[in-house]
């Protein structure tokens with residue numbers, strides 16, 4: 001539904017060049033909720049602003065719903081009209097709501113419809129329908145100043161839906177809200193996505209957001225996507241930073257000269273037998289430092305951090321055995337130095 005290819009955006013300011021996007025290939029499938037994560041300055045907002053052409057990319061292409069938006073930008077009146085039409089089918093939700101304080105809630109939702117030239121009666125009907133969808137029917141005549149943060153964001157979402165978009169973009173829509181309101185807004189975005197068949201691309205700083213609503217996620221660093229995939233794929237990727245943050249397994253080693261191993265089990269695979277088999281086969285004492293089970297996209301994932309006596313070199317065979325038993329096996333960083341020595 002959204003594809004960017006080799007997307008670059010270079011800013012020039014005070015004689016300096018900043019590559020805010022440095023070759024971004026993003027692919028968001030129809031109907032999914034896709035989260036983009038990354039530190040401040042990684043290029044997340046620039047990416048989303050390029051997807052709806054609020055920002056013109058320096059090079060590369062942006063395709064939304066099969067239409068190449070980059071080809072339409074700035075190529076005569078007809079193309080510009082087509083670009084406007086294409087952009088009206090991309091809804092945008094902002095961090096600071098961007099509501100007009102002089103207009104009522106209903107007036108704010110009607111605004112994009114006015115711009116699209118929808119007649120008064122039809123506008124009012126549509127706005128009320130959208131307010132109903134976001135649970136604000138009784139606030140239609142209120143002014144933004146009379147609303148809570150969560151209610152304001154609901155207005156922002158209703159407004160974003162006014163043009164019957166196929167794609168909803170959201171740049172930190174919940175970062176100004178408290179955790180509980182954040183949850184309810186996210187739930188709303190996800191439910192609307194399912195109900196209206198929307199594709200949602202959202203930017204966030206918070207892993208909890210990804211856990212709660214995203215089907216897929218990408219991690220950006222310095223203008224590039226360094227990891228991406230469905231949440232389940234990410235969890236199955238050895239050494240994935242996103243997986244580690246999505247689902248951290250805690251537990252410090254009990255002392256020097258031990259090997260810490262993280263095991264990830266997907267689906268119903270039982271964890272206990274693997275550990276007891278390991279312990280029996282090699283006559284080693286396995287300590288469990290931490291363990292947890294979570295559900296992602298309806299699938300159970302279990303993670304366990306275990307400790308084996310002895311350094312990595314002494315545990316190569318048991319680790320090989322664990323691998324054969326099925327779980328994903330990552331030797332934790334604690335043993336990284338030992339591993340490096342072994343490779344030398």
Ligand SMILES: Nc1ncnc2c1ncn2[C@@H]1O[C@H](COP(=O)(O)OP(=O)(O)OP(=O)(O)O)[C@@H](O)[C@H]1O
Nearest residue numbers: 011012013018020039040041042043044045046047
């Ligand atoms: N209009 C601009 N002019 C010059 N540089 C810009 C402009 N907009 C963004 N940048 C630079 O591009 C880089 C990426 O900025 P961007 O706003 O996309 O980051 P972000 O990931 O959204 O960060 P945050 O999490 O803080 O919102 C930064 O180095 C920023 O300083």
Ligand SMILES: [Mg+2]
Nearest residue numbers: 044045046171
């Ligand atoms: Mg930003």
